[in-house]
Amino acid sequence: GYMLGAIFGDIIGSTRELHNVKTEEFELFPPGSHFTDDTVMTVAVAEKLLNANSGCNSRKAYAARYKQYYSRYRNAGFGQMFSKWAENDTLRIQRSYGNGAAMRVTAIGYAFDDLKPLLKEVKASCYYTHHNREAIKGAKAVATCVFLARKQEDKDSIKRTIEKMYGYRFQPLDEIRRDYVFDSRASYSVPPALEAFFESDSYESAIRKAISIGGDSDTIACITGGIAEAYYREIPKEIATKGNLLIDSGLRRVVREFNEVMNVE
Template identity: 50%
Template structure:
């Protein structure tokens, strides 16, 4: 993480993460911010059983976000991606996440949209990101839902997008092309290597 920070120091990090990444400190800093959920998507894609996904999501988060809520947000996101990619339906994914992690989904985006506030905590943005996916009809609709509620919308859309890609099977080509065009060569190579590793199983 610190290496990527040094390569891309102006990429728009959260304040506490930036302080940690720029320092010599190696210990985590107890965050329950949504960065743990935003970066965990590869875990949900790479591992092939739920127990391992949850364990590796914990490890992914705990490097920086070792607060229980930070770990929970990462695990819930990775679990949703795993369940989506193995073919579970939305109702079953929602029920699992609610029962396992205690997230409540007794709201709709239309209800929260007028008053939703900027919230970088996992508990204040991961359920909303999941709901954006649950209410969507396709990948683009999921992203539009996530952005529409405002708040920390880029992170929320990142979380939603990882789940939606797993559920719908791909990122639509015209959207993927726009993303590829914005990646520099080193980052593009990382993504290509990851997709290749997935293809090889």
């Protein structure tokens, strides 16, 4: 169901972030595999969407969910900058240019049938934490990809749309893999995550390609996985079985509820 593609990508990438593998041949769930802040924030966004009409302005509603989920899952691996923001009692605007906004928007790609309100929602989801052009662009590109993948547009046309709307240039993974290093800037990590999807032929191949790039592996695979699931509409049984065991029940409940409300088969 919706979002599990992103969450399983995060879990599969969780042990590879510090120990990059530059190949597609690796064990998917080695011991120590776990969900990270990427999963926690993906679910926080979904929960905001489930309770969208609580009469509170959208930007603030996102900020409130982020803080709530942060305090519940403090040890999930949040970055220093985000932790500082979340722990502050006053609501501050933070201008992060990282990929943290892009990694959490999968659910927004499912919640709208039209791009215009979808992009407005993405912007609201970024407002307090990623008040930065590049970060917002990355988040919009990911949500747009999920949206188009879900509508079963073919990959070439999705790629062209993203290039046109966001000005991203995509390079083949074989060209970037060798020199690719850890760098969590949205402008550096979102295009390769999308490219992994464009070069894939199944959910599993998308995840393997995403991890093979190296760098910020859990986040890249989380982004790729969310798009790949929307497009391929199925996740191999063994990935789903193992992945589900590693998601905490509170998070699983929100995922289930989101799927029911969005009425996915």
